Amino acid sequence: MPANGYSNCHLWERSRQKMRYQSYESPITLLDILSSIFRYKWRAILVSVLMFVLVIAGIILYPKRYQSEAKLFVRLGRGSASMDPATVGQTIAIQESRETEMNSIIDLLESRTLAQRVVDDIGSERILRKYAWLERNLEAVSDTISGLTGPFVSQVDGETNMPEIRPAPASDALGLDASSDGEASSEQVTGPGQVAADSEVEAETMAQPADAVDFDAEMRKRYELAINEVGENLRIESPKRSTTISVEYRAREPRLAQLVVESVIRNYRNMHIAAYQSQGALEFFDNQFDQQQELVAASEDELRQTKNENDIVTVRGKQEELQTALTDVRKMQIATDAELDAMLARVSELKASMQNLKGEIVSQRTSGIASNASDSMRNRLYELEIQEKELASKYVSTDPRLQRVREQLRDARQIASEQPKEREQSVLAINPVRQKLENEALTAQSSVAALRAKQAALEKQRDGLLSQLASLNQLEVDSQDLERQITVARDNYMRYASKLEESRINAALDENALSNVSVVGAPTIRYRHVSPRRSLLALVGACFSVVCGAMVAILSDYGRNARELSVIRRAEREAYLRRLQDSRDILEHPEALESRQQRLGTAHTETAPTEPRLDERAADTPDNSSDDDQDGADALRKAK
Known part of the structure; x- marks a missing residue:
């Protein structure tokens, strides 16, 4: 009975260790993950919050990007x-x-x-x-x-x-x-x-x-x-089968x-x-245009020189026309000279007439005009007469004051008597006859200037006609060779002129x-940043924070399981060594078997109420005993 108790206790302990070892080596399930997260929930929450705070700080501090777009x-x-x-x-x-x-x-x-x-x-x-x-x-x-x-x-x-x-x-x-x-x-x-x-x-x-x-x-x-x-x-983007091009640029500021x-x-x-x-x-x-132009000019100059040297005039009608125009100009010159002489004589006569006439004459006279000075003097005379009568009534005739007033009265009467009884006013005006002569003289002088200018113009026109008559000789072609050169040069000249244009x-x-590239959409300026997308990054950061917290909890539980697994393996190794030692001791000292069985039986009796039943463990794990346990049990039977 003690031996059976020792064997059952040993098998129960080995099966319990095997079950825990197999539970550590089994694949991780969703229930294991949830249990790990629940076991380290506060650590997972702390890590998730810290990671989310870091993500939010990174989103806030991340440089903003602004985009401008144009369409071509x-x-x-x-x-x-x-x-x-x-x-x-x-x-x-x-x-x-x-x-x-x-x-x-x-x-x-x-x-x-x-x-x-x-x-x-x-x-x-x-x-x-x-x-x-x-x-x-x-x-x-x-x-x-x-x-x-x-x-x-x-x-x-x-x-x-x-x-x-x-x-x-x-x-x-x-x-x-x-x-x-x-x-x-x-x-x-x-x-x-x-x-x-x-x-x-x-x-x-x-x-x-x-x-x-x-x-x-x-x-x-x-x-x-x-x-x-x-x-x-x-x-740079362009849709297929389209002729528009989108130009986009992202920078740190909108401008x-x-x-x-x-x-x-x-x-x-x-x-x-x-x-x-x-x-x-x-x-x-x-350059080619200039060369052809010089060639045409040189050919024409050569033709002109030939006509001048030979005195050739082929355009007869043009010559007669120039001759007629020259005759008309000469007639006009003769008439202009006569008009100029007549106008000069008229100017001289007008100037002589103006010298015999006055520049100003009396145009109006007015009499009986009141004089302010005479009226003032008469008023003063009346005042002195009144003053003389007042003093004569008060003083004797020898009084100095009366004599002084009478002297003033006498002088005033003399001055008043010398003043004219009526006043005349005269108005002077410019002599209209002289003014008319002056206007006619000015008009005549203007006509003289115009006739002289006309005379100069006719002289210039005559010189021009003579020059045209001399230039007419330059229009004759001396030879077919010069004409051919001029024709070829002009054709090339026109061709290069067209290309040059x-x-x-x-x-x-x-x-x-x-x-052919037009800007249909001017570069835009957008003050709202396009990067980073904070809402999307915040959502991703929240998910990442939750995943980080879960990973920390799983890794923490994995570390705990690894430590427990190492402890179990060390305990199994120690138990195996102890069993080998016990088997060796039993083989060497059979008398110690009784005391050991009694000790194990007592320990099994004390721990039986608190430990699970071995048959239940065996029912759940029918193959949990190892070869080492079987060898230990055989050794105990042999020793018994």
Whole structure:
């Protein structure tokens, strides 16, 4: 009985350990995941909240991007339907699809040359300027790291002696002159002079201070970064079977995005015009036109000289007409001279008559006009008479005051008696006869000036007629050879004139940036950012936070299970070693079996009420006993 108790207790313990070991090695189910999350729910909630806060902070600090968009419409214009003025001879029609033209336009819009022109137009500093707090701090950290590692990098660069690549201007990238859009410059071709210039530039660069060289390298680096920035954020899209092109650009500020799109359209139109230009056609036709013009003039001069030398006049009617006109002019000159003499005599007579006439005469006289001075004097006389009567009634005749008043009265009466009784007023006016003579003299002088001018004009006209009569001899053709030369020269002259005019029209259209690419939608400016999409990112961040919390809970439970599994394995190893030792002790000392069975039976009796039944465990796990347990049981039976 004790041996049976020891065996049952041992088998129950082994089956319990096997069940736990197999539960750890079984596949993870959804119930295990939920139990792990529930077991570490507070840890999962804390991690989820922290991750969501970090996601929200990242969304807020993430740099905003603003988008500007423009629409281009490619119509069938002179670039694809017209003929090059330099084309001569017979031509054949070539069918070229619009898709090829659209692909070419998109390729030019996505080219690095266009991006380089945009950077030259706007500036690398404006394009690379940071506005977000996160970008500014990251740039500051990058500058700090570059400052710490700068000397070492400079030393490595000096040891490698790698040649520096300097960014060329946008106009040089196409081999075009910067002074004119699309015109080729012969100075762009590399030759001995160009090699010498490069050597001089390299020598000047080597002679510059180290700080200046580092500054130039930094500027070139930022220039390349700006070009890459434009190329990465510029999107060119065109639907299939459509002639519209969408130009989109995303930047850190709305105005910058609009400026870049405007610069892209402006520079592309120049590139488009330059691509369809016939280089040097205008200069060629201009030179040929001048040469043919000189040839025609030389032939005509030779013909004119021949007629003048031989005094040849073939246009008889023209000669008679000129002779008649010359006779009329001479008659008019004679009549003009007579009129001029008569008018001069009239002017002299009028001047003599004006000298005998006065310039002003009395036109009106008025009498009986009141005088303010006489009236005032008479009033004063009345006052003195009244004063003399008052003093005579008061004083004697010898009184000095009376005598003084009487003396004043006597003087006043004398002055009043001397004044005229009536007053006359005269009005002077210009002599109308003299004025009329002066007007006639002025008119006569004007007629004299007009007759003299007419005389000069007739003289000039006579000289002109004589000159025309002399030039008439230059219109005769001396020989058929000269006529043939003139005819051929004029034909070539007209042909080159037509080609030159076509080239000038194309040049004028190119100068005014007129092409078959039209801007149907101007670059827009949107003050609402298009990136990042905060609502979508917040939703994704919330899901990511929940997943992170669940993963932390699962990993925490997995770590706990791993620790328990290691403890179980160590306990199994110790139990196995202990069983081997017990089996060896039983074989060597059989008398110790009784005491051990009693001890195990007592322990089994004490623990039986609290431990589950072995038969129930065995029913649930019928094959949980191992070969080691069976060997232990056989060893116990043999020992018994």
